[in-house]
Amino acid sequence: MQQRVIHPPKEQWDLLPTLLTPGEREVFELFDAKLPPEWEMYIQPHLNGLRPDLVLLNPYAGIAVFDIIKSDQIISKPLEKIQFYKDEILDIYCPNLKARSGNRGAAAITAGLIFTRIPQASLNSWFHNRPYSKYPKYYPIAGSDSLVAGNLNVLFPEWREWGLHKPSSIMSQDTGDDLRRWLKNQDFGQAQQNPLKLNARQREIAETRPEIFYRRIKGAAGSGKTQALAARSAVVASEGKRVLVCLYNITLRRYLRDLAWQHATSLPQVPRLEIDFLHFHDWCKRVCFISGQGGCYEPLKQILASKDSSEKEKESVWNDLMPNLVKEIYEQRSTRQNAEPVRNIAEFGQIYADSSNNDVPPYYDAILVDEGQDFTLRWWETLEKALMPGGEMLFVADTTQNVYGRDFTWLKKEMRTGGFRGQWFELGPSYRLPSRLITILSRFADEFLNEDVDIPHPDQGELNLDVELRWVQVSSGMPIDDCPERVANICFEEVRRFRENPAISDSDIAFLAHTHKSGRAFAQKCESAEVPVHHIFGNDEEDSRNKKLDFRPGSSQMKATTLHSFKGLESRHLVIHLSSITKADEPAVFYTALTRLKKHKQGSCRLTVVSSCPELYAFGSEWEDFVVV
Numbered sequence: 001m002q003q004r005v006i007h008p009p010k011e012q013w014d015l016l017p018t019l020l021t022p023g024e025r026e027v028f029e030l031f032d033a034k035l036p037p038e039w040e041m042y043i044q045p046h047l048n049g050l051r052p053d054l055v056l057l058n059p060y061a062g063i064a065v066f067d068i069i070k071s072d073q074i075i076s077k078p079l080e081k082i083q084f085y086k087d088e089i090l091d092i093y094c095p096n097l098k099a100r101s102g103n104r105g106a107a108a109i110t111a112g113l114i115f116t117r118i119p120q121a122s123l124n125s126w127f128h129n130r131p132y133s134k135y136p137k138y139y140p141i142a143g144s145d146s147l148v149a150g151n152l153n154v155l156f157p158e159w160r161e162w163g164l165h166k167p168s169s170i171m172s173q174d175t176g177d178d179l180r181r182w183l184k185n186q187d188f189g190q191a192q193q194n195p196l197k198l199n200a201r202q203r204e205i206a207e208t209r210p211e212i213f214y215r216r217i218k219g220a221a222g223s224g225k226t227q228a229l230a231a232r233s234a235v236v237a238s239e240g241k242r243v244l245v246c247l248y249n250i251t252l253r254r255y256l257r258d259l260a261w262q263h264a265t266s267l268p269q270v271p272r273l274e275i276d277f278l279h280f281h282d283w284c285k286r287v288c289f290i291s292g293q294g295g296c297y298e299p300l301k302q303i304l305a306s307k308d309s310s311e312k313e314k315e316s317v318w319n320d321l322m323p324n325l326v327k328e329i330y331e332q333r334s335t336r337q338n339a340e341p342v343r344n345i346a347e348f349g350q351i352y353a354d355s356s357n358n359d360v361p362p363y364y365d366a367i368l369v370d371e372g373q374d375f376t377l378r379w380w381e382t383l384e385k386a387l388m389p390g391g392e393m394l395f396v397a398d399t400t401q402n403v404y405g406r407d408f409t410w411l412k413k414e415m416r417t418g419g420f421r422g423q424w425f426e427l428g429p430s431y432r433l434p435s436r437l438i439t440i441l442s443r444f445a446d447e448f449l450n451e452d453v454d455i456p457h458p459d460q461g462e463l464n465l466d467v468e469l470r471w472v473q474v475s476s477g478m479p480i481d482d483c484p485e486r487v488a489n490i491c492f493e494e495v496r497r498f499r500e501n502p503a504i505s506d507s508d509i510a511f512l513a514h515t516h517k518s519g520r521a522f523a524q525k526c527e528s529a530e531v532p533v534h535h536i537f538g539n540d541e542e543d544s545r546n547k548k549l550d551f552r553p554g555s556s557q558m559k560a561t562t563l564h565s566f567k568g569l570e571s572r573h574l575v576i577h578l579s580s581i582t583k584a585d586e587p588a589v590f591y592t593a594l595t596r597l598k599k600h601k602q603g604s605c606r607l608t609v610v611s612s613c614p615e616l617y618a619f620g621s622e623w624e625d626f627v628v629v
Contacts, residue, residue: 223427
């Protein structure tokens with residue numbers, strides 16, 4: 001007989017961060033007694049910081065997320081909150097659901113409220129004609145009498161629609177696996193059983209409680225900044241504290257999470273690690289909805305979604321309006337009458353668990369920013385507001401990799417800007433980049449980068465490893481941007497050269513495109529040639545974002561992204577497409593792409609550049625393998 005997955009198991013319910021009420025236990029026992037066994041139950045899952053009361057998962061049927069309301073007063077704000085839960089599950093944690101099924105993907109997710117102290121009739125009257133009331137099977141609202149009667153059809157109408165007896169065409173095992181990785185963050189997976197290998201400088205960052213709570217870490221490409229940050233997040237979380245790891249490149253989210261879980265295997269185990277891995281603007285949106293200010297966020301969302309909005313207006317939302325709104329939310333709470341700051345994570349958990357306290361934004365014991373060169377001072381100051389008293393902030397950056405043209409004045413001044421004190425903590429040599437490539441990077445920086453740069457220093461103990469460096473120059477008169485199929489064919493042939501070597505696995509190959517157009521053409525070329533490729537190139541902006549969220553650096557397939565989206569990641573064999581280097585930020589983008597190569601002690605690594613830039617002809621002609629096509 002199939003055993004239901006219940007996480008954590010019942011014997012551990014008394015160890016949950018928030019003590020269960022009798023009403024909550026009644027709900028959980030009812031679902032366990034009446035749902036078919038293929039429905040998995042996750043009690044108070046962390047879910048990357050969302051913290052719903054209950055998540056149900058059935059890979060043959062769908063997903064359900066519930067908040068259980070213990071108040072004896074009817075409140076409407078939880079509706080906004082559970083809708084946000086549903087949106088995040090669809091947009092972030094199960095992106096392939098949306099990519100595969102479009103808007104139909106939302107039908108696989110139920111978002112419900114269960115009131116344990118208010119009768120059904122009162123709820124029906126109050127919520128009549130309110131948002132989502134037209135779709136009761138997707139947004140069920142159940143009262144105390146429905147709970148006492150064990151009326152599963154009211155609590156969760158969709159439970160019997162799909163399942164093992166009638167599998168849903170929307171759900172899949174892959175979607176179930178995606179969500180489980182976020183629901184059960186202690187299950188690190190077979191591939192992450194070996195702890196991270198850290199050098200002395202990285203261990204100092206990861207294991208030392210700083211005297212100065214605001215630390216700046218810098219290091220050139222390949223020096224291990226991201227690994228040190230991920231290890232520090234795991235160490236702090238293993239002490240029972242809550243951590244935010246914030247980033248700008250959304251393709252890094254899974255990578256950072258996996259690194260943190262990998263390091264956690266060597267640490268004392270706690271019931272669960274409280275680490276949130278969030279893109280900065282996703283975090284801003286979460287703060288708005290969790291604090292009951294979703295209505296203030298909606299106008300900003302409309303500007304971003306409108307085809308009539310200019311790029312300048314959208315940039316204003318991303319850079320100013322959204323962080324300002326979040327900053328104001330925190331400031332209003334801290335100055336409100338009788339609203340004392342949250343002092344510790346236990347107090348936060350109790351306040352946050354009470355659904356009537358919808359004005360409590362999330363607070364953290366530690367906030368760690370990776371790829372900090374992507375951030376602005378305004379964003380950093382907004383994050384500061386979420387730090388608990390006595391907490392720590394860690395900022396990791398390499399200003400050489402300034403692919404978005406940010407103003408770094410606030411970082412380079414030796415002053416108290418952003419709360420920092422003293423000098424940067426510097427990591428040592430590059431343990432990832434081959435020394436022969438470092439020589440090329442230095443030459444490129446001298447010629448094309450117009451500011452002081454942190455060039456990697458080679459590892460003095462490096463073995464003489466096999467590194468192949470190839471430059472393919474596209475001849476003039478054939479503009480590569482106007483012929484995406486041509487660049488796709490050229491790049492595909494270079495990838496094919498890699499794949500002809502039986503010692504090279506597809507999982508170790510990555511293609512980096514300068515433009516979305518050429519990247520999409522490359523992906524289509526691979527698909528037509530029946531070559532599996534894991535890529536981020538969608539049919540439109542939303543589809544591309546879903547693919548970025550679903551991007552898995554550890555995929556067994558060849559990877560394909562833009563130059564920007566691969567920042568922070570690495571690969572043993574790279575093909576880079578470059579179509580232009582004349583715009584202000586393009587030299588830094590290309591430099592960053594070159595630094596994504598990863599040496600390997602057990603074999604060779606290869607880097608091929610396909611370029612149509614006449615400005616780089618002389619630079620490329622000095623590579624050991626130079627051809628013109």
